Amino acid sequence: MPIPLSRRHALAALAGLALAGPALAQGMPGRPLRIVVGYPAGQTVDIVARNFAAALTKETGQPVIVDNRPGANGSLGAQEVKKSAPDGTTILLGTLGQMTINPTLYKKLPYDTLKDFAPIAQVSTGALLLVATPSFGPNNLRELIAYAKQRPGKVDFASGGNGITAHLAMVVLERQAGLQLNHIPYKGSPAAINDVMAGQVPIMFDALASTLPQVKAGKLKALAVSSPRRNPLLPEVPTADEQGLKGFDISSWVGFLAPAGTPPATVNALHAAIQRASASPEIQESIRATGSELAITMPADFGRFLASEIRKWGQAVNDAGVQVD
Numbered sequence: 001m002p003i004p005l006s007r008r009h010a011l012a013a014l015a016g017l018a019l020a021g022p023a024l025a026q027g028m029p030g031r032p033l034r035i036v037v038g039y040p041a042g043q044t045v046d047i048v049a050r051n052f053a054a055a056l057t058k059e060t061g062q063p064v065i066v067d068n069r070p071g072a073n074g075s076l077g078a079q080e081v082k083k084s085a086p087d088g089t090t091i092l093l094g095t096l097g098q099m100t101i102n103p104t105l106y107k108k109l110p111y112d113t114l115k116d117f118a119p120i121a122q123v124s125t126g127a128l129l130l131v132a133t134p135s136f137g138p139n140n141l142r143e144l145i146a147y148a149k150q151r152p153g154k155v156d157f158a159s160g161g162n163g164i165t166a167h168l169a170m171v172v173l174e175r176q177a178g179l180q181l182n183h184i185p186y187k188g189s190p191a192a193i194n195d196v197m198a199g200q201v202p203i204m205f206d207a208l209a210s211t212l213p214q215v216k217a218g219k220l221k222a223l224a225v226s227s228p229r230r231n232p233l234l235p236e237v238p239t240a241d242e243q244g245l246k247g248f249d250i251s252s253w254v255g256f257l258a259p260a261g262t263p264p265a266t267v268n269a270l271h272a273a274i275q276r277a278s279a280s281p282e283i284q285e286s287i288r289a290t291g292s293e294l295a296i297t298m299p300a301d302f303g304r305f306l307a308s309e310i311r312k313w314g315q316a317v318n319d320a321g322v323q324v325d
Contacts, residue, residue: 032063034090035256038077038098040070044209044290045254048124049093051286055277073164074098075109082116086261088270091120094257097165100309104317105163106324113310118262119302120270122255123278126292127227128169129211130240131220133199141224141243144203145177152180158201160189163324166205168316169226169250173205175319176245183320196220207252208233208291226250233291252292255302267299 033056037049046068053064069077078098084090099113111117130141138144148155159167162185174181184201186192189210195201197219205226212233214220222237228249230239240248256274258267275296277283287294297305317323 030062031089032065033060033088034065034067036067036069036077036081036084036090036092038069038071038074038092038095041068044207045093045095047286048254048283048290051280051283052093052123052274052277055280055283056273059273059277073102073105075102075106075111078102078113078117079110081257081259082111084259086118086259086263088258088262088266090259091270092117092257093123093254095254096252096309096313099255099257099306101163101165101168101313101317103310104314105322113306114303116260117257118260118267119299119306120256120258120267121274121299122253122295122297122302122305123274124287124290124292125227125251125253125295126290127208127225127231128166128205128250128252129208129215129222129234129237129291130173130203130205130224130226131196131211131215132203132223133196133201134218134221135199136202136221138223139221140238141240141245144223145179145244148177148179148181153182155179155203156182156184156201158184158186158192158196158204160192160206161185161187163317163320163322165250165252166207167322168313168320169205171316171320172250172312173240173245173248175316176248193220205250209289212291231291253295255297271299 035049035053037046039045049066053066056064069080074095074097078092081090081092102109103113138147157170167183170181189206192204193206193210196204197214208231211220215222222234224240224243225231225237226240228239228241278294278296284294
């Protein structure tokens with residue numbers, strides 16, 4: 001279900017829709033559009049990009065293709081867009097890790113999120129799920145916090161690797177709850193989830209899309225949702241905020257960005273097209289299937305959000321003590 005918009009955002013969105021025709025005529029380059037994805041085909045962000053490509057092709061009357069440039073946690077894709085002409089023909093569907101964790105995680109990142117890109121729109125936001133092996137004693141986050149405080153440094157948690165969102169989400173939880181946990185990194189989330197289901201490691205954060213089927217099957221139990229509101233796919237699972245961690249908000253997201261220097265008229269035209277394309281049932285279903293929610297934001301709002309996310313995740317990376325050369 002869509003995230004409620006403020007009155008100001010709603011009016012701005014309606015204005016964008018009303019002006020979409022003239023904006024597209026004045027701002028769009030009138031040539032094929034390329035959406036760069038910094039991850040392999042078949043991953044969630046790629047699926048969302050391909051649905052947007054189909055909807056935008058109908059919306060603009062121009063061919064829209066998806067160009068996968070995987071590598072270095074999305075860095076290769078971001079670099080490809082950074083060096084592209086700022087004419088509206090190449091845009092990036094960026095992710096939380098790629099755009100707001102990488103700036104602190106990588107010592108030599110070949111792009112600057114705030115300087116090298118023009119925000120167009122955040123398009124979705126989704127929670128992580130804190131899950132445990134079914135035999136683990138605590139049945140919710142409150143019980144986990146009490147349990148771990150009695151066993152400092154003795155409670156393990158799994159993740160799909162050092163510095164990924166799921167790892168850093170637990171670091172934020174540790175800091176906010178005053179815990180000392182022991183990180184067990186794996187080479188990818190599937191291996192980590194398998195070991196949590198098997199009871200080799202008791203807990204982990206991971207994307208709702210990956211964990212929900214296992215929770216429904218009884219192979220994992222859900223302790224908390226990381227977003228500020230309960231997720232409609234698991235309405236019975238309380239948020240971390242509800243369980244005492246006030247203000248806890250870890251939400252994965254994707255959003256469109258253009259190369260820096262793209263004319264404002266072109267950015268606005270792209271935003272209007274994306275806003276209209278988001279009404280596509282295929283896009284809405286693909287986002288719901290990942291456990292996420294549609295969240296189309298204005299370019300300036302997305303820019304401010306990126307700056308705040310870089311600060312938040314920079315602190316988490318520093319707290320975790322991880323860095324990639």
